Amino acid sequence: xxxxxxxxxLALGMVVGVLSSGQGAVAQDxxxxxIGIELNxxxxxxxxxxxxxxxxxxxxSDLSGSGFEMVIFDGNxxxxxxxxxDFGALPTGKTVVKRFELPDTGCGSVSRILVxxxxxxxxxxxxxxxxSAALTTTNRTETDFGA
Numbered sequence: 176x177x178x179x180x181x182x183x184x185l186a187l188g189m190v191v192g193v194l195s196s197g198q199g200a201v202a203q204d205x206x207x208x209x210i211g212i213e214l215n216x217x218x219x220x221x222x223x224x225x226x227x228x229x230x231x232x233x234x235x236s237d238l239s240g241s242g243f244e245m246v247i248f249d250g251n252x253x254x255x256x257x258x259x260x261d262f263g264a265l266p267t268g269k270t271v272v273k274r275f276e277l278p279d280t281g282c283g284s285v286s287r288i289l290v291x292x293x294x295x296x297x298x299x300x301x302x303x304x305x306x307s308a309a310l311t312t313t314n315r316t317e318t319d320f321g322a
Contacts, residue, residue, distance in 0.1 A: 208233040208234040209233050209309045209310070210231070210233070210241075210265070210293075210296075210306055211230065211231040211233065211313065212228055212229075212243065212290060212312050212313075213228060213229040213313040213315060214227075214288065214313075214314045214316050215227045215228060215229045215272070215315050216315070217285075217317070217318050218282060219281065219282045219283075220276060222278065222279055222280075223278050223279070223280060224276065224282040225274060225276050225277075226275050226276070226288070227273075227274045228260075228262075228273050228274075228275075229270060229272055230262055230265060230270070230273060231270045231271075232265040232266065232269065233267070234267060234301060234305075235267055236298045236300060236301055237264070237265070237266050237298050237299070238266075238267075238296060238301065239264055239297050239298055240264060240295055240297050241261075241262045241263065241265050241296045241297075242259045242260065242261045242294045242296070243259065243290055243293055243294060243310075244257065244258070244259050244291040244292050244293075244294045245257075245259075245260055245289065245290055246288070246289040246291050247277065247280075247285055247288055248285065248287040248288070249284055249285065249286060250283075250284055250285075250286050251286075252286060252287070255285070256277065257291070259294045259295070260275050285318060287318065288318060288319070288320045289320075289321065289322070290310060290320075290321065292307045293306035293307040293310065310322050
């Protein structure tokens, strides 16, 4: 094979390789995503402390059910409560607002809220460990919140 033809084949092979690896990277990125949980409001509601969350599913698949274990710490940094908040179905690409109340709890007595893990999380090809790994948190309140 003449030198020019060999060089052209080699160059074409490199271009195809680069394009193939780029397509693989795009496909891989579309399979990864995140579940965002934002603590949006933290307010007293009578004898209960009300927590309002804004949740977004950016995993690329609908979740038929989801529940996240959260740990509530008191003013001394001690665990007061461990509970699972049921966020239910989370359609992909949709933002959902969920509200939960901690009965007989003054919001002022809560120093921190920790998202321990995804206790339940199911959808096509998705399970709880994947949801835990994809979890991101944000906070719009004065109370410490995160994973």
